[in-house]
Amino acid sequence: MATSETQPLVTSSFDRTVLPNGLRILTSTIRHTNAVSIMFLFGAGSRYETPELAGASHLFEHMLFKGTPTRPTPRQISEVVEGVGGMINAFTDREVTGYYCRVAQPNYRESIDLLSDMTLNSFFKDEDIAKEKQVVYEEIRASYDSPGARVSMLLDDLLWPDQPMGRDIAGSVESVGAISREQMLEYLETQYVGSNTVVAVAGNIEHSEVVEQITELLGGLHDGEILPMYPYEPKPVTKRVSLEHRPTEQAHIAFGLEGFSSDDPDRHALSIMSVILGETMSSRLFEEVREQRGLAYDIHSGAHFFSDCGAFVVESGIDPARIDEAIPVILHELGKIREGVTEAEWKQALELTKGRMMLRMEESRAVSSFLGIQELLKNKVETVDEILEKIAAVTMEDIKRAANRVIKEENLVLSIVGPFEDADHFEKMLKFD
Secondary structure, eight states: OOEEEEEEOSSSEEEEEEOTTSOEEEEEEOTTOSEEEEEEEESOSGGGOOGGGTTHHHHHHHHTTSOOSSSOSHHHHHHHHHTTTOEEEEEEOSSOEEEEEEEEGGGHHHHHHHHHHHHHHOOOOHHHHHHHHHHHHHHHHHHHHOHHHHHHHHHHHHHSTTSGGGSOTTOOHHHHHTOOHHHHHHHHHHHSSGGGEEEEEEESOOHHHHHHHHHHHHTTOOOOOOOOOOOOOOOOOOOOEEEEEOOOSSEEEEEEEEOOOTTOTTHHHHHHHHHHHHSSTTSHHIIIIIIITOOEEEEEEEEEEOSSOEEEEEEEEEOGGGHHHHHHHHHHHHHHGGGOOOHHHHHHHHHHHHHHHHHHTTSHHHHHHHHHHHHHHHSSOOOHHHHHHHHHTOOHHHHHHHHHHHOOGGGOEEEEEESOOOHHHHHTTOOOO
16 A cells, blocks of 8 residues: 655645555645646666666666657657647756656646656667667767866766766767667666656645556556665775866866765755855855956856765866966865855855755746655655755854865865866865965
């Protein structure tokens, strides 16, 4: 028998039902909107892949749009949603693969039927796989042609060397080319199973009606033993700078430091620190690097959290002729924040972070993602109220502690894409004073 429970959200509530096959259904009823967002999430992604299968999760995601017996062409799939003014898309990440629609309320049942059909009945024809591999090759090549994307890829490899966390999610042309139809079907049998599936729906809907439809469509989805996620492997920093020479007009740079997992008690403090350091036009990095010195058009920081690891990153684009001036300025700001933040900075960052979250929850797709990804990765959902309370509880001392845990010279790495040859020159600059 399915089990159900209701929990409060900041503006609505969510209901949770678990089907006998382990599939979890979460809904949030939002009466004031005419939009409904549906998200099908699976425990699949690059962290589940061996080096030989690198990119399999991403290729698999593409294949679910190629056709089913009732909708045998990609056009017939997309028209179900786009033909009524909605949008349909998908994503592959390190730990999650998701398929989602956003449609007007009268059309949401057809969209649930569509995503269920794609999950259960996609063709995986040899000719479609061969054709879609060519599409993925172009996607991979596009990322290599983008200096901004490339510098992030190089940084990931520095932060997480020789492991799935550090690999490009799309894989390589060589690894994708070697993936067989049999391997893809095996992946379907192991990862796209009941207990590894979460369906999250947000909008002007009734939980009982969604559960009834999903039970009818996916209640028979088989369950089984799921491939585990490859764990993060801590490794000493042996290479601090990754430099790729390109005759670009702008040097793209990315600094990286080991961060926190999504369950770390200091994760909210680190997020607040990032806001103060580099996430707004009033942040320290923006003010010093752009406004005071005119060294960059864009500079920003970010804290990234995963199941068992994380990263803190600062990225920018710099005039190659001024990179030797810019790097010490950026590193000085990084080092300085370990001394603490002002009360004004702290208060503003708390309010900004809380406001961002509350505004984000006004959109049905954000709500479905918020519920579904937490459920899939943590088997529980922290409500918006609970998270807002944790953010409000962050103190200035918490921020200082988080900064000193993360900003350590021995963990600092740097990736660069630009018109340079000598990585050693930049490695000598990696110090905070």
